[in-house]
Amino acid sequence: MQEKANEMIKIFIDKEPVDAEEGTTVLKAAERAGIHIPHLCYHPAFPPEGSCRMCLVEIEGFPKLELACSTVVKEEMEISTKSERVVEARKAVLEFLLAEHPLDCPICDKAGDCKLQDYYDEYGLFESQFKEAKEKREKKLKIGKSLILDQERCILCTRCVRFLKEVTKTQDLGVFHRGVHSSVNIYEGASIENNYSGNLAEICPVGAITDEDFRFKTRSWFLEEGESICPLCSRGCNILIEYHPGFSRFELPKRVYRIKARENPEVNGFWICDRGRYGYSYLEEGRADKIIMNKIEGENVLTWENISEYLGEKIKRLSYAKKTSGIALILHTWLSNEELFLLHKIFKDDLKVEKIFFADLPEGEADGFLLTSEPSPNRRGAQEIGFDIKAVDLDALAGGTDFLLAFGPFLSGLFSPKDLKSALDKIKRKVLFSSYTHELNSLFDIVIPVALIAEKEGSLTNVEGIVQGFQPALKPPGESLPEWKVLSDLGKELGKDSKFYSEFPSPEAILSEMGKKIPFFKKKND
Amino acid sequence: MLGSAAIIVIDDKTSILDVLKVVTKFYSHESCGQCTPCRIGNSWINKIVKRIAEGKGKKEDIDSILRLASNIEGNTLCPLGDAAAMPILSITKKFRKELESHV
DSSP states (O other): OOOOOOOEEEEEETTEEEEEETTOBHHHHHHHTTOOOOOSSOOTTSOOOOOSOTTEEEETTOSSOEETTTOBOOTTOEEESSSHHHHHHHHHHHHHHHHTSOOOGGGOTTTTSOHHHHHIIIIIOOOOOOOSOOOOOOSOEEOBSSEEEOTTTOOOOOHHHHHHHHTSOOOOEEEESOGGGOEEEEOTTOOBOSTTTHHHHHHOSSSSEEETTTTTTSOGGGOEEEEEEOOSSTTOOEEEEEEOOOOSSSOOSOSEEEEEEOOBTTTTBTOOOHHHHHOGGGGTTTBOOSOEESSOSTTOOOOTTTHHHHHHHHHHHHHHTTOGGGEEEEEOTTSOHHHHHHHIIIIIIISOOOEEEEOOOOOOOOOSSSOOSOOSSOHHHHHHHTOOOOBOOHHHHHTTOSEEEEESSTHHHHSOHHHHHHHHHTOSEEEEEESBOOGGGGGSSEEEEBOOGGGSOEEEEOTTSOEEEEOOOSOOOTTOBOHHHHHHHHHHHTOTTHHHHHTOSSHHHHHHHHHHHOGGGTGGGO | OEETTEEOOOOTTSOHHHHHHHHHHHHHHHOOSOSHHHHHHHHHHHHHHHHIIIIIOOTHHHHHHHHHHHHHTTOSSSTHHHHHHHHHHHHHHHTHHHHHTTO
């Protein structure tokens, strides 16, 4: 996927001198210089196909127009991407494509998100001269678990065919017939069921392949996008979360409408798996948005402002009475590097707490490509920070414990409600940090709603040890805030080394401190 | 009349519209369908010529054929596009009068 660092040569694009890597193509060199050359069949994940003819450019000394996607640059090459000849050829190709296109944009799910539309807007704007009957083809062909193919909208760029040949190697689609009757179709008896099928709707440059998960739910131009990292396994695929900012006059059933892959050659290339793409209901369903106080002494009303003070006081009391052995922690590996680092520092280094357990989802199955068997994003980070990842042992947890600080909703999936209740009932004070309203919450004195990875700032360490930062893509619901905030306040509150914690206005500052303490986290912050 | 390295001898009693119909049908059928100009251009021209032969031609159709054929020429993936454009362009240019009598 990655090119070798070659020597740079000088070329001229639209008379401007441009530095280009030796061996690269005209299209890539132009892209690097910020000049977009329209293209439909070319996709950076695959070798050039050269069939759409949209990327034709004029090169000095060549009699015909040449393809930008496959022509390799040469020293002193003079390329015109905007000459009259080029613009005319582009227009001609667009006219051909649109002649046999149904032009059903008003009812097309891809409208607003379609390269054919964009290019017509930029280079076309001609009146239709096509007076003949268009070819009739299949408009609604179910080709996979969530994919619909409209052959009339298809421009035969064959990105989908090549994806299934080169990436998933399942070869479910092919081009059938020839000439104007050519159409993409599914082989008899086949159905696209692999774990990467959703990428097809994303790489289709037009409305030919649409996704049932997204189809007709909203219009793409209403959506805004935020960058994030998929937390559903330890690969740490880079994603874009597309959400609806909402209408003022009526409420929408949800805010997140689509997850897309974000290119990162080091981690996920151009792709994400279907689990990450379609499994976004965790961002919406059953979210907790208020601090729940089931059992609390006196007239205390907890808010985010006094929560760390409240927790700090309880912990300090145990600490003065030399009873920190009565503190237990249940963590999980959806917590960021920074949060786990603060937890390690406060509870393990300073308070010498020994009962630290991890409650995560049970291990799943890897698919041999991107999806790993670890269903959480930061197990590696927890290990590098120095945690021994021990599963929860209810007897060890409850015995002699006065104060339990638990994180995450995963505890309930690991034990029966009865066992859980009888163990937790033995513990005097219990506080849970969770993003969800859940039966589990009733077993705790206080439940503090927290932001999910998509809603906070921090970093995660993926299965290969790559530390990736992330910024909030969405607003957390209601009173939810990120854990790192309450933890750094708690550190300050506990008084031990309070100057250390007061230097943490952001996860970035915590990560840079981590780099000084743990060599593993250093490389990113040199 | 040269197209795909072939010489076709046509006598003066043959209707040039019939020749154009055969030529465009042939290339429309021969197109493999991979690249846009050849796939759609040849079929489009063939559809126009068929319409003219049905007596439903319009004056501007002749110019359309010329425009479309020159948009195929030089812009395709393989030389079949050029091979198609050449005879279509030469027939339409050289026998324009005869074609115009059909519209």
